[in-house]
Amino acid sequence: MRAFVALELPEPFAGEVSALARQLRPAVAGRFMRPETYHLTLALLGDIGEPEAARAVDVLDEVCERCGAVRLSADGLGTFGRPHDATLWLGIALTEELRALAEAVRSGLEERGIAYDRKAFRPHITLARRARLPQGDLPELVFPGPERAYRVALFKSELSQEGASYKELYHIDLG
Known part of the structure; x- marks a missing residue:
């Protein structure tokens, strides 16, 4: 199964991301992504089996009891890819608590022999895929206000013609 560990967005913040x-x-x-798919990936695991998923749950249990809620602050828009075929995302400020959570999750995965994508952690929420950006300026935008996130989850990703859908396999509250 394709899986990832992510910070779930609190409802008010997710609503403001949807408005953006x-x-x-x-x-x-x-x-554009459906609002129910919004999340902030901490570690992309890729294809894993049941044993790795169980070990990932152990990592979340261990790490999340030591970490408190994480502040989310919008930090502008960004893209991956080419302007005519990009992934458009909302950046999230890399606070010390967010960095520490991502590092703790990744370190725990590594200690338990679970492979993950080792690209540098760049906190973001994907807004659109296959986006074609305009040549000129974007309209005046209202960005989400700061909020605290309290839940981390292990998700399974399923791809279809309509795009990806995510099924929560496990979640735990921070702190």
């Missing part, structure tokens, strides 16, 4: 995406739709062509 609605503001962008008239100016940006692409496949």
Whole structure:
């Protein structure tokens, strides 16, 4: 199964992210993500089996009891890929508590022999895929206000013609 560990967005923040995406739709062509798919990936595990998933749950149990809630602050928009075929995302400020949580999760995965994508941690929430960005300026945007996140989860990713859907396999509250 394709899996990842992510910070779940609190409801008010997710609603404001959705409102931001609605503001962008008239100016940006692409496949916008459904609000129920919003999350902040801490570690992308890729294809794993049941034994690795069980060990990942152990990591979350151990790490999350030591970490408190994490502050989320919008930090502008960014893209991966080319302007005519990009992934558009909302950046999240890399606070010390967010960095520490991501490092603790990744370190715990490594200690238990669970492979993950080792790219540098860049906190973001994917807004759209296959996005075609306009040549000019974007409209005036209202970004989400700061909020605290309290839950980390292990998700299974399932791909289909309509895009990815995510099934929560396990979650735990921080602190």
